[in-house]
Amino acid sequence: SGGEKTMNALEFLFALHESEPATFYVLDEVDAALDKHNSEKLAQLIRSYCDRAQYIVISHNDALIAEGDILHGVSMNPDAGLSSVVSLKI
Numbered sequence: 001s002g003g004e005k006t007m008n009a010l011e012f013l014f015a016l017h018e019s020e021p022a023t024f025y026v027l028d029e030v031d032a033a034l035d036k037h038n039s040e041k042l043a044q045l046i047r048s049y050c051d052r053a054q055y056i057v058i059s060h061n062d063a064l065i066a067e068g069d070i071l072h073g074v075s076m077n078p079d080a081g082l083s084s085v086v087s088l089k090i
Contacts, residue, residue: 002033010042017049024054031061043067 010030017025027046031039040063046055047067057064065071071088 003035003038006030006033007038010045014045014049017053021052024056026056026058028058029060030057031059031064034061036063039063 013025031042034042039061043061043063043066046057046064049055050069057068059065069090071090073086073088074083075086076083
């Protein structure tokens with residue numbers, strides 16, 4: 001399933017992080033195929049690695065959003081056709 005493939009890819013990513021750590025990681029909706037339980041586990045795992053690298057995570061999932069230090073939201077005004085960014089430091 002998509003969730004199992006995602007979990008395998010994430011396992012590989014974090015294994016690489018253990019052997020050859022990068023300064024930052026960008027994860028774009030990696031949790032889309034995960035169930036709630038695995039999304040929460042992923043959020044906790046990313047939180048545990050934040051002292052060694054910076055993570056930029058794009059997600060619609062509450063579990064990941066709740067673990068963020070700084071949240072950026074982008075919305076579009078349909079009348080003006082312009083996007084606006086709202087930021088929140090937690």
